[in-house]
Amino acid sequence: MIQLDDRLLALRGQVREWGADFRALGLALDRDPELIREHFDLPAVRYLSTMGIPPEYGNVPIPIAGNRFYGTLALERAIIMEELSCADVGMLVASPGPLLAGVLIDLLADEQQKDWFYGRMLESPLWTFFALTEPDRGSDAGALSTTVVPATADRPALLSGAKRYVGNAARAQLGVVFARTSPGPLGINAVLVENPSTGFHAEALETIGLRGARISAITMEDVEIAPERFLGRHLSPSRRGMWAFVQTFNLLRPGVAAIALGIARAAHEYVITHRTSLRRDERDRLDLLARRIDGARRLVHLAAAAVDARTGDGYLASAAKVRAAQLAHDATQEACTFFGAGARLEHPVLDKLVRDARGMEFIEGTSNMQKLNLFQGLFTGKLDRDDPFRTAPLAVV
Amino acid sequence: MTTIARADQWSRCHRAARTDGVSAALTELATAVLPGLLPCGPAGHAIVPTGIAAGAARVWADGVTVDRGAGVEKALGVVELPGGDVELLRHQVEPGANGFSPAERACWTLGLVWLRLGLSEELRETAMRYLNGRRTGNSTLLQQQMVKSTVADGLIEHLEVRAVLTGIGPGELPDTVLNHLHAQLTEADRALVKLLGASGYLAGGPGQVARVSELLAEAYCRPEV
Numbered sequence: 001m002i003q004l005d006d007r008l009l010a011l012r013g014q015v016r017e018w019g020a021d022f023r024a025l026g027l028a029l030d031r032d033p034e035l036i037r038e039h040f041d042l043p044a045v046r047y048l049s050t051m052g053i054p055p056e057y058g059n060v061p062i063p064i065a066g067n068r069f070y071g072t073l074a075l076e077r078a079i080i081m082e083e084l085s086c087a088d089v090g091m092l093v094a095s096p097g098p099l100l101a102g103v104l105i106d107l108l109a110d111e112q113q114k115d116w117f118y119g120r121m122l123e124s125p126l127w128t129f130f131a132l133t134e135p136d137r138g139s140d141a142g143a144l145s146t147t148v149v150p151a152t153a154d155r156p157a158l159l160s161g162a163k164r165y166v167g168n169a170a171r172a173q174l175g176v177v178f179a180r181t182s183p184g185p186l187g188i189n190a191v192l193v194e195n196p197s198t199g200f201h202a203e204a205l206e207t208i209g210l211r212g213a214r215i216s217a218i219t220m221e222d223v224e225i226a227p228e229r230f231l232g233r234h235l236s237p238s239r240r241g242m243w244a245f246v247q248t249f250n251l252l253r254p255g256v257a258a259i260a261l262g263i264a265r266a267a268h269e270y271v272i273t274h275r276t277s278l279r280r281d282e283r284d285r286l287d288l289l290a291r292r293i294d295g296a297r298r299l300v301h302l303a304a305a306a307v308d309a310r311t312g313d314g315y316l317a318s319a320a321k322v323r324a325a326q327l328a329h330d331a332t333q334e335a336c337t338f339f340g341a342g343a344r345l346e347h348p349v350l351d352k353l354v355r356d357a358r359g360m361e362f363i364e365g366t367s368n369m370q371k372l373n374l375f376q377g378l379f380t381g382k383l384d385r386d387d388p389f390r391t392a393p394l395a396v397v
Numbered sequence: 398m399t400t401i402a403r404a405d406q407w408s409r410c411h412r413a414a415r416t417d418g419v420s421a422a423l424t425e426l427a428t429a430v431l432p433g434l435l436p437c438g439p440a441g442h443a444i445v446p447t448g449i450a451a452g453a454a455r456v457w458a459d460g461v462t463v464d465r466g467a468g469v470e471k472a473l474g475v476v477e478l479p480g481g482d483v484e485l486l487r488h489q490v491e492p493g494a495n496g497f498s499p500a501e502r503a504c505w506t507l508g509l510v511w512l513r514l515g516l517s518e519e520l521r522e523t524a525m526r527y528l529n530g531r532r533t534g535n536s537t538l539l540q541q542q543m544v545k546s547t548v549a550d551g552l553i554e555h556l557e558v559r560a561v562l563t564g565i566g567p568g569e570l571p572d573t574v575l576n577h578l579h580a581q582l583t584e585a586d587r588a589l590v591k592l593l594g595a596s597g598y599l600a601g602g603p604g605q606v607a608r609v610s611e612l613l614a615e616a617y618c619r620p621e622v
Binding site for chain 1: 518522546548549552557558559560561563573577621
């Protein structure tokens with residue numbers, strides 16, 4: 001039976017409880033994304049602010065049913081993300097913490113870099129960013145054109161270029177930027193950047209939904225990068241560029257799928273809460289939606305367990321992300337049909353859910369890109385056709 | 398009759414559907430779960446290999462076992478398929494039969510989803526082989542992005558169905574969920590058959606297998622009331 005064990009069930013229960021705060025603040029944050037600054041004391045925000053920091057760097061998260069969850073596993077993150085996104089995805093993505101950058105740091109940074117990054121994160125809640133996508137190039141790493149000119153005897157390395165659609169960059173204090181030191185796949189490096197830095201500028205873009213994420217555009221002109229800010233400097237070039245962000249995205253993708261799942265569940269729950277009596281056909285439609293949510297959740301959890309077992313095993317996560325993003329879209333649209341004409345105008349929460357769901361289509365790669373990745377896994381045999389869940393340890397799910 | 402279901406039964410049935418076709422997979426499932434019986438759905442319909450149709454002395458009607466001679470039986474046709482033909486029958490069981498066995502029914506209905514999953518996965522593989530052998534310009538049809546997307550959509554459906562089935566024992570999923578899984582597989586099949594173009598419309602080929610797979614759901618699923 002695919003079921004979460006008691007430990008993970010306790011985590012889910014606790015985070016669900018924390019989510020009540022998020023739900024109460026969701027619409028207000030949608031109007032003013034900076035409102036999050038007044039709520040750093042909420043338990044979920046406090047938890048997210050250090051989620052992903054391993055215990056050996058001093059992270060001591062709140063114990064839950066006698067266990068400490070460091071958020072270093074994709075399955076834990078999937079559970080947390082679904083619950084908080086179901087409560088309010090805007091509050092989730094607005095919360096400070098190491099998330100994307102933290103996963104990359106865990107994979108790539110040397111001890112000194114980890115000490116520095118995690119140390120800063122533990123001092124106070126900080127926003128971080130993960131800058132890969134570029135204007136006109138999307139997330140095509142092969143076409144990445146931001147450059148980091150190597151240091152000379154007279155000056156440090158200099159970072160120049162532009163990034164776009166980067167969550168929280170406008171208010172982040174530190175983050176990771178992918179840039180080239182030379183042409184070709186081995187010329188890609190990740191560097192740590194602090195904000196403010198001379199030559200670094202980030203501004204938030206107005207978006208239709210997911211407004212808490214403060215999706216931003218970044219420009220960089222001769223930003224000085226010290227040698228110790230080159231991530232993975234102790235690794236070979238093949239392990240610190242493209243390889244690193246592919247692994248990072250593999251690890252994060254189940255969490256993104258879980259966020260979409262949470263939005264779908266929020267839409268379903270909204271109907272249950274606000275429509276006390278349902279016609280037979282309406283009940284059937286709602287039941288069908290519940291079955292779809294449950295099926296998608298099983299896939300998300302198996303995908304998370306698979307990347308936890310083997311970081312390179314991101315094909316299931318692509319499948320889960322496509323499925324969950326579509327489900328978020330369908331569920332939010334479907335929920336509106338339960339409230340008659342003008343539903344989105346009369347129910348701001350529903351309208352927000354629809355707007356937020358649309359963002360799940362492109363975050364961490366569009367569905368088309370995920371499908372191409374999935375096909376590639378199937379075609380090359382990297383996704384096991386006979387036993388696609390082979391690497392997912394069913395003991396925990 | 399007592400049936401002890403084991404996880405490897407579903408695995409064997411699923412594998413047989415992928416490698417040997419409808420007839421072999423149905424034989425595998427029926428022999429394991431309902432040996433010596435003619436498996437019929439809630440309205441008395443049966444889709445079974447010729448050997449099972451000929452050899453069963455008793456009828457299993459959606460959980461109730463009766464003598465085959467006790468009801469009226471009508472042959473509805475034979476469908477030729479790769480790996481062996483199947484017969485379509487309807488056996489009218491008189492109302493009031495007792496002795497319902499939920500355990501057998503749970504095994505049969507769960508096994509049927511695994512079976513159809515295997516058939517659908519094999520349909521995907523067949524479509525990929527077919528399109529990998531046809532060229533357009535300097536590439537194969539399989540490498541066209543729209544084709545890749547369709548294959549991926551089918552695969553996602555298969556993965557979700559498998560995720561729901563994995564680790565599940567007989568009786569642990571209600572009929573509504575099993576019916577939903579069947580509907581997902583039918584949708585996947587219909588999309589994948591399109592990849593075969595006109596060749597998917599030929600009797601005796603993969604399109605016909607997909608049709609029979611749909612009919613299996615039609616025959617054996619309880620309609621939601």
